[in-house]
Amino acid sequence: xxxxxxxxxxxxxxxxxxxxxxxxxxRGTDILRPMPTGSTNPLDAACFPLxxxxxxxxxxxxxxxxxxxxxxxxxxxxxxSLHGLGWQVPWVAERQAANKCVLAHDYDGSGAWPWAYHAxxxxxxxxxxxxxxxxxxxxxxxxxxxxxxxxPYFRRxxxxxxxxxxAHVLLSGADPLPTGITAPADHFADFAAGATLPPKTVDHxxxxxxxxxxxxxxxxxxxxxxxxxxxxxxxAPANGSALCLEPVTHTPDAHNRAPAELILLPPGCAASMTxxxxxxxx
Numbered sequence: 178x179x180x181x182x183x184x185x186x187x188x189x190x191x192x193x194x195x196x197x198x199x200x201x202x203x204r205g206t207d208i209l210r211p212m213p214t215g216s217t218n219p220l221d222a223a224c225f226p227l228x229x230x231x232x233x234x235x236x237x238x239x240x241x242x243x244x245x246x247x248x249x250x251x252x253x254x255x256x257x258s259l260h261g262l263g264w265q266v267p268w269v270a271e272r273q274a275a276n277k278c279v280l281a282h283d284y285d286g287s288g289a290w291p292w293a294y295h296a297x298x299x300x301x302x303x304x305x306x307x308x309x310x311x312x313x314x315x316x317x318x319x320x321x322x323x324x325x326x327x328x329p330y331f332r333r334x335x336x337x338x339x340x341x342x343x344a345h346v347l348l349s350g351a352d353p354l355p356t357g358i359t360a361p362a363d364h365f366a367d368f369a370a371g372a373t374l375p376p377k378t379v380d381h382x383x384x385x386x387x388x389x390x391x392x393x394x395x396x397x398x399x400x401x402x403x404x405x406x407x408x409x410x411x412x413a414p415a416n417g418s419a420l421c422l423e424p425v426t427h428t429p430d431a432h433n434r435a436p437a438e439l440i441l442l443p444p445g446c447a448a449s450m451t452x453x454x455x456x457x458x459x
Contacts, residue, residue: 183276183302196268196280196298197222198329201307203456208307208399210330210419225264227326228282228296228313232382232410232429233257235354239432241322248289257354257430260328262288263296277301283316292321306400306455313449315442322432323440323448326406326425333374333413333420334394340371341409344385347428353380354430378415382428384408390422397458405450424452 178199179190189199191212197219199212209223219225237248237258252259268280279299286293293316300309315321343362347355365379366372371393386409392399406424413420426448427438440448 179270179273179278181276181278181300181302184304186302186306188300188302188307190270190278190280190300191222192268192270192280193217194222195219195225195264195266196282196296197264198224198300198309201454203306204458206396207332208454208456210332219264222330224309224327224329226261226296226298226311227324227328227423227425228261228263228311229284229290229292229294229321230261230324230432231326231423231425231427233259233352233354234432235352235430235434241432241436244291246289246291257352261324262290264328268296268298271297276303286317292317292319294321294323306453308451308453310449310451312447313442314447315444318444320444321442322436323442324425324427324431324438325440325448325450326410326423327450327452328421328423329452329454331392331399331420331422332394332396333417334396335417336373336394337420338371338373338393339366339368339390339411339413339420339422340393341383341390341422342369342387343383343409345383347382347384349381349429355382355428355434357434359384374413374420376415379411379413382408382410382425384428386424388424392420392422397456400455400457402453402455403451405448406452424450426450 181188201209248258282296390401410423431438
């Protein structure tokens with residue numbers, strides 16, 4: 178584990194567990210849901226990276242040019258491929274200091290994903306909070322399809338209210354993948370005004386996101402800001418066990434239903450996004 182600290186902020190990083198953040202705290206109070214001690218499951222983490230694609234690819238298959246790509250169904254019993262490659266492999270710490278570190282993951286292109294790439298996470302704490310920058314560089318000799326994102330689990334309390342603005346929400350089926358039907362962004366709750374989470378599970382992507390959000394509760398207000406992520410996936414299960422506000426560059430199954438959302442990376446070129454997390458006390 179790598180321990181980071183700066184002023185009122187502290188973090189724990191687990192490079193070997195999918196490049197995960199295990200905790201993020203402000204004055205000792207959890208901002209993200211802390212990872213249980215001893216867990217090696219990235220789904221228990223406080224945050225993990227999504228690369229080289231986000232969310233689900235239907236039946237783990239898609240076509241790009243001459244490529245007919247069949248990926249591993251990496252989240253059984255689901256028939257889809259989930260969250261990319263990076264979250265299920267160890268990362269290494271390239272550099273670290275008291276308040277920051279750089280994690281890296283290299284993929285040589287020899288598996289079902291046909292493009293080699295280099296991924297980097299730059300995690301840093303400062304007076305205003307935490308910033309995570311994710312960068313993916315195409316190391317293959319041809320154009321690579323790319324999508325990136327981050328999967329933070331925020332603290333969730335009974336009085337939690339979430340606020341953000343978006344153009345619309347993509348409605349999902351039981352799969353859970355987009356059905357092709359969109360709805361106004363206030364379909365589940367008036368999140369633009371700030372709303373408590375609905376009693377049913379929300380696992381949907383909000384397109385045309387403004388890039389900003391807040392999570393407010395009795396402990397204060399968590400403030401999110403991003404660069405390079407035009408969509409926000411909200412996961413809030415009905416049992417109250419999690420709250421994920423995931424900044425992503427493309428919507429679910431874009432490889433099959435909305436390929437124009439994907440980033441076309443020429444050889445040697447990179448895509449990046451940054452998530453900033455701050456906190457305002459009551």
